[in-house]
Amino acid sequence: MESLLMILGILSPIILILGIAIKFYKISKMPLNVRWEIYPLPHESEEKRKYGGSYMEELNWLEKRPERYTLGEYIEPFKEILYLHKVKKFNPYGIWIWSMALHWGIWLLFLWMGILIINSIFNLEITSKLSVLAYLSYILGSLGVLGLIVKRGTIHDLKIYTSPIDYLNLLFLLILFASGLFAIMNKGGINESITYLEGLLKGNIPVDELSLVIILHFLIFKLFLIYIPFSKFFHGPVKYMTFHKILWDDMYQIKGSKEEKKISEQLNYRVRWTGPHILSDKSWLENAQNTNLHDKV
Amino acid sequence: MEKLKDFAKETNQPIFEINNDELISLSPYLDEENDSYKAPDDWFDKYDLSLDGFSGFPFINPSEEEKEEIIKKFLNGIQKLLNPESNWTFYKPFFLSLKHCVKCNTCAEACHIYVGSGKKEIYRPNFRSEVLRRIYKRYFTISGKVLKSFVGADIEVTYSLIRRLLELAYRCTLCRRCALYCPVGIDNGLIARELRKLFSQELGMAPVEVYKKGTRLHLQTGSTTGMKPHTFIDVIKFIEEDIHEKTGKKITIPVDKKGADIMLLHNGGEYLSWPDHIAAFAILFDAAGINYTLSSETLGYDGVNYGAWYDDVELARVGLRHLQIAHELGVKKLVIGECGHSHKVYSVIFDRILPASSPLWNIQRESCLPLMWEIVRSGVVKLDPMRNNFPITFHDSCNIVRLMGIVSPQRKIIKAISPGTFREMKPNGTYNYCCGGGSGFAIIRSLNFPVFRNKVSLRLKTKQILDTFSDVLNQDIPKVVVATCSNCKGSLRDIMKIYELFHKYKINYSGLADLIVNAITDIPPFLNLEEMEE
Ligand code: SF4
Ligand code: SF4
Numbered sequence: 001m002e003s004l005l006m007i008l009g010i011l012s013p014i015i016l017i018l019g020i021a022i023k024f025y026k027i028s029k030m031p032l033n034v035r036w037e038i039y040p041l042p043h044e045s046e047e048k049r050k051y052g053g054s055y056m057e058e059l060n061w062l063e064k065r066p067e068r069y070t071l072g073e074y075i076e077p078f079k080e081i082l083y084l085h086k087v088k089k090f091n092p093y094g095i096w097i098w099s100m101a102l103h104w105g106i107w108l109l110f111l112w113m114g115i116l117i118i119n120s121i122f123n124l125e126i127t128s129k130l131s132v133l134a135y136l137s138y139i140l141g142s143l144g145v146l147g148l149i150v151k152r153g154t155i156h157d158l159k160i161y162t163s164p165i166d167y168l169n170l171l172f173l174l175i176l177f178a179s180g181l182f183a184i185m186n187k188g189g190i191n192e193s194i195t196y197l198e199g200l201l202k203g204n205i206p207v208d209e210l211s212l213v214i215i216l217h218f219l220i221f222k223l224f225l226i227y228i229p230f231s232k233f234f235h236g237p238v239k240y241m242t243f244h245k246i247l248w249d250d251m252y253q254i255k256g257s258k259e260e261k262k263i264s265e266q267l268n269y270r271v272r273w274t275g276p277h278i279l280s281d282k283s284w285l286e287n288a289q290n291t292n293l294h295d296k297v
Numbered sequence: 298m299e300k301l302k303d304f305a306k307e308t309n310q311p312i313f314e315i316n317n318d319e320l321i322s323l324s325p326y327l328d329e330e331n332d333s334y335k336a337p338d339d340w341f342d343k344y345d346l347s348l349d350g351f352s353g354f355p356f357i358n359p360s361e362e363e364k365e366e367i368i369k370k371f372l373n374g375i376q377k378l379l380n381p382e383s384n385w386t387f388y389k390p391f392f393l394s395l396k397h398c399v400k401c402n403t404c405a406e407a408c409h410i411y412v413g414s415g416k417k418e419i420y421r422p423n424f425r426s427e428v429l430r431r432i433y434k435r436y437f438t439i440s441g442k443v444l445k446s447f448v449g450a451d452i453e454v455t456y457s458l459i460r461r462l463l464e465l466a467y468r469c470t471l472c473r474r475c476a477l478y479c480p481v482g483i484d485n486g487l488i489a490r491e492l493r494k495l496f497s498q499e500l501g502m503a504p505v506e507v508y509k510k511g512t513r514l515h516l517q518t519g520s521t522t523g524m525k526p527h528t529f530i531d532v533i534k535f536i537e538e539d540i541h542e543k544t545g546k547k548i549t550i551p552v553d554k555k556g557a558d559i560m561l562l563h564n565g566g567e568y569l570s571w572p573d574h575i576a577a578f579a580i581l582f583d584a585a586g587i588n589y590t591l592s593s594e595t596l597g598y599d600g601v602n603y604g605a606w607y608d609d610v611e612l613a614r615v616g617l618r619h620l621q622i623a624h625e626l627g628v629k630k631l632v633i634g635e636c637g638h639s640h641k642v643y644s645v646i647f648d649r650i651l652p653a654s655s656p657l658w659n660i661q662r663e664s665c666l667p668l669m670w671e672i673v674r675s676g677v678v679k680l681d682p683m684r685n686n687f688p689i690t691f692h693d694s695c696n697i698v699r700l701m702g703i704v705s706p707q708r709k710i711i712k713a714i715s716p717g718t719f720r721e722m723k724p725n726g727t728y729n730y731c732c733g734g735g736s737g738f739a740i741i742r743s744l745n746f747p748v749f750r751n752k753v754s755l756r757l758k759t760k761q762i763l764d765t766f767s768d769v770l771n772q773d774i775p776k777v778v779v780a781t782c783s784n785c786k787g788s789l790r791d792i793m794k795i796y797e798l799f800h801k802y803k804i805n806y807s808g809l810a811d812l813i814v815n816a817i818t819d820i821p822p823f824l825n826l827e828e829m830e831e
Contacts, residue, residue, distance in 0.1 A: 084480065
């Protein structure tokens with residue numbers, strides 16, 4: 001049991017990081033799609049950012065270097081991460097408050113785990129002063145999950161899009177938060193959390209000194225880390241790709257760039273489609289050049 | 298609808314019907330009768346109206362063997378959408394959008410069709426995506442094959458389902474407003490386009506107006522209007538005479554002028570539907586001394602590219618030909634006239650259809666709007682804003698604002714050429730609502746598709762226009778909606794006609810070049826707002 005917890009303790013963050021890295025790598029190896037941005041873009045100049053303008057508003061834009069506010073691309077996501085601002089502004093089903101609670105439950109949980117680790121490494125004894133974060137995390141997280149389960153189960157417009165696996169994911173999170181809450185509400189629960197983390201870092205989790213609920217909580221947390229890259233929870237990390245690499249990618253091609261090389265290769269891919277107007281065995285380039293032939297039609 | 302899988306129900310009866318009283322209300326501006334439209338009874342046997350009682354596809358129902366073949370091809374098509382080579386153009390955004398939606402439905406109320414319809418489930422932006430997602434899981438993932446409905450892989454592919462999906466792909470105008478609302482960056486508009494693409498590129502199914510009478514006709518004759526080069530030359534002569542008659546000016550419109558700075562590419566429909574708009578450009582560019590040319594080469598005078606709406610191969614073919622023509626003329630720049638999708642195709646999409654070292658890529662591709670603003674700003678043409686002394690609003694083309702970020706020049710122009718009579722619609726700019734005629738809706742005329750468009754798709758824009766002019770509606774003065782896109786103008790024309798906005802409230806529409814020319818001081822007023830262009 002102890003060694004299983006140890007192995008999972010070591011492997012889970014590695015699987016999380018590797019899982020995300022491999023998925024990102026796979027996505028980055030996908031073909032370069034045609035430009036498909038959507039405005040406003042957060043890296044535009046301050047004036048254009050306000051109303052959603054682009055460098056294409058300028059005469060002879062290709063001869064000018066567009067002004068870019070790169071930091072904007074890294075600030076903008078925080079509106080969503082910390083405030084779920086689009087959900088707040090646009091979601092018509094009142095899920096924002098519950099979703100906020102759930103997301104903050106998760107952020108605080110990571111923060112709390114970070115504090116436990118720092119505390120163990122540097123022997124700071126700050127944990128008990130900051131234990132309010134753990135309470136907040138577990139309470140907010142549990143409430144958020146419960147709210148979302150009720151919303152999904154009772155609002156028809158959400159219900160018909162929700163599959164059993166979605167409920168199971170929520171249930172999984174509920175167990176994670178509720179087990180955490182029970183664990184720290186137990187007398188000495190905070191200290192047991194410290195003991196668990198210290199044990200994990202030293203390579204010796206004293207299972208006999210710990211309550212079952214603490215062990216269960218940390219076990220579920222490790223499974224959660226492993227599960228993130230391979231489940232719906234990946235919707236968080238994937239935003240880097242959907243926004244930064246697609247919806248905010250407005251940069252035109254540059255001669256001699258790797259993008260140009262990619263496009264040249266892609267034009268030689270075989271089309272394969274079999275519609276009546278398509279030459280299936282020919283490449284994209286050959287099909288595109290076939291403007292006057294209508295052999296198949 | 299109780300469950301999403303009801304969408305696959307084997308019946309030729311519509312899943313639901315659209316009743317007038319459920320649509321978004323246009324009261325108090327218009328009194329509408331409550332009697333709902335119903336297709337002729339015999340159509341239900343003859344055609345497939347099983348989605349919502351409407352169809353844009355006058356296909357005869359196939360035999361059982363043909364249905365089997367269609368199912369097979371449909372699944373092959375999904376496989377090709379998921380293949381990085383056969384779908385390199387959109388594989389990444391498509392795959393990520395298919396995989397990572399969290400079904401929060403935050404995108405719902407972004408959609409003018411969903412809202413306009415009174416929130417009918419099947420028009421929700423995420424509905425068609427979720428149907429495709431469930432099919433993908435059911436047939437292309439191990440978890441879906443094993444766990445089926447537990448992981449939401451509960452939709453079996455039937456002919457009825459495919460037929461409804463085909464229609465449903467054409468209940469979205471690809472405006473991508475929903476993508477702006479999505480917190481995860483999922484693009485339901487793109488999924489609708491990918492579905493259209495699957496149907497066209499694998500099954501050869503596309504509305505006759507965008508395929509046979511669209512890209513095919515374009516490539517064969519030179520224009521989607523069927524206009525051939527010699528007719529184009531005649532039309533140009535006619536426009537020159539018309540300019541002379543109206544303004545007293547003798548202008549020669551430059552055609553095939555080698556080495557001009559600019560090749561101007563208009564939407565071909567303008568030559569026949571709105572020749573005054575072509576005349577406006579000719580007057581403006583002549584007055585400003587712009588060194589430009591039109592092309593009389595086959596395709597060179599029709600800048601539309603319907604492939605943008607449904608087919609990547611056709612998109613590439615038409616676009617490549619346009620660039621070849623510009624290259625042969627030796628121009629530095631291809632300037633896109635007032636046509637929204639053409640703006641996006643050449644400035645944005647074509648950036649990555651050719652390598653940057655190709656001489657064709659190196660023809661600069663620009664919108665006409667910054668150039669027009671430069672003309673107005675520089676004062677090279679004398680303009681009198683009082684000529685445009687009537688309430689003006691501006692309808693944004695989704696392609697130009699949301700999908701290209703050209704928002705400001707058109708507004709600066711209108712403000713400079715009118716005496717403070719400009720008012721914005723709400724919402725506007727990148728958050729605008731589609732006119733309701735985007736992505737082919739404005740030109741699809743088959744069966745009762747136009748009834749759907751007019752009743753549902755144009756509805757929110759109609760309401761928006763009426764709301765914008767609400768304080769002056771009853772004043773007996775012209776009110777003008779300006780648009781910089783042919784397709785949008787087509788929708789506005791339909792709105793004015795069907796909802797009688799011109800007749801009841803004197804609301805008219807105009808292109809932007811036309812409005813500028815109306816303000817040129819040394820010629821008579823150009824617009825006749827007391828009549829509506831049909
Ligand atoms: S597309 Fe985006 S907003 Fe719409 S349901 Fe999916 S995740 Fe939510
Ligand atoms: S792209 Fe536009 S029309 Fe299509 S679903 Fe999204 S909002 Fe609606």
